[in-house]
Amino acid sequence: MSASESPLARGNAGVVFAKQSLLGSILLVNSVGDFRRSRAFRTVGLFAGANRGSGVSRFDDEYDAISSLSATLSQTPRGLVCIKSTVSRSRPITLSVHFIQFHAYPFARLEIGVADVPDNAAVTMNFAAAEAYRAATIFLTIELWDMYAALLIERNSIAIALPKSDVTYYPQIGLTRSEKTTYYKQLTSLPYWKQPSLIIYGRPTRAPRLTCSFGSQPNKVYRYSGTTATLDSVDYPPPILHIKSIIEKILNTEFNFVLLNWYKNGNDCIGEHSDNERELKKLGVIACVSLGAERNFVLRNKVERRLVRKLALADGSMVVMKGNTQANWKHSVPREKKIVNGRISLTFRQLV
Ligand SMILES: O=C(O)CCC(=O)C(=O)O
Numbered sequence: 001m002s003a004s005e006s007p008l009a010r011g012n013a014g015v016v017f018a019k020q021s022l023l024g025s026i027l028l029v030n031s032v033g034d035f036r037r038s039r040a041f042r043t044v045g046l047f048a049g050a051n052r053g054s055g056v057s058r059f060d061d062e063y064d065a066i067s068s069l070s071a072t073l074s075q076t077p078r079g080l081v082c083i084k085s086t087v088s089r090s091r092p093i094t095l096s097v098h099f100i101q102f103h104a105y106p107f108a109r110l111e112i113g114v115a116d117v118p119d120n121a122a123v124t125m126n127f128a129a130a131e132a133y134r135a136a137t138i139f140l141t142i143e144l145w146d147m148y149a150a151l152l153i154e155r156n157s158i159a160i161a162l163p164k165s166d167v168t169y170y171p172q173i174g175l176t177r178s179e180k181t182t183y184y185k186q187l188t189s190l191p192y193w194k195q196p197s198l199i200i201y202g203r204p205t206r207a208p209r210l211t212c213s214f215g216s217q218p219n220k221v222y223r224y225s226g227t228t229a230t231l232d233s234v235d236y237p238p239p240i241l242h243i244k245s246i247i248e249k250i251l252n253t254e255f256n257f258v259l260l261n262w263y264k265n266g267n268d269c270i271g272e273h274s275d276n277e278r279e280l281k282k283l284g285v286i287a288c289v290s291l292g293a294e295r296n297f298v299l300r301n302k303v304e305r306r307l308v309r310k311l312a313l314a315d316g317s318m319v320v321m322k323g324n325t326q327a328n329w330k331h332s333v334p335r336e337k338k339i340v341n342g343r344i345s346l347t348f349r350q351l352v
């Protein structure tokens, strides 16, 4: 079907379901046919395709190449519900159809299946058969996709074995390559960045990095190292909202404050400290998402000073500190003169 024949172009295809999910916007259209790229119909598709095997993968790295979307929604024997979705692309390649089957309410067991089908394989969207349970099923399925994504991200996480601490490294939180670069760019162009002044050993000092902060409660202030982070805005900029919603799903917790650090190059850094201010919830969670250049994150035991663990924080990764980590360990992002590119860290916190 050529683009001009596309149902969307003819205006007779409608969105039957759209939801912002852990994986981006999920969209089902009520007709098989060409899927035209437009702002209103952003990301389509789930999991299949290019980065298969890398954990959570999505189409949008390649979505210029996507030409059509179709999906099958059907109830299989034995009460299984199965959803298949496939996206055809302009380039002839083998597509993957990924489907989830859940065996029994309330989904004691979740099975993920992957099968390759030839490009442009005829796939029907059988809404007639699906009508009765369509809405509920789609909703549940998307919840399941989210669970699956969280599961994959969780499965790929690395518990950092350090005494008296609870530190986990998530190599990727599921952002696409293009999200990582656009979010970095969008965040660097925020108007709020400033160089905080800190009191270090009683002396006022300019911090070797830029910061800004956002939170849900306008009157909250957050003091650290002798400075006060007042909220720059109670409106989280869109990239932060997206990242916040992703990590809240992965970690199954909520954050009401985020402090951003922008290290313009390897000369910028943050000295050893622990985040144990009284404004922070006792034994709360601090989740630190990285965008941009890879930097080392160094944990050092407060008593056994030679006990040190260095983590390289990749673009799109997250390190999570919980429990008594702050009580027993300090962390820093040391100067690394050779690094020319910038990095932003988003440190999500829980203020009381
Ligand atoms: O940039 C980082 O990864 C760490 C930032 C940090 O420790 C903080 O803001 O408290």
Ligand SMILES: [Fe+2]
Pocket: 273, 274, 275, 331
């Ligand atoms: Fe910190």
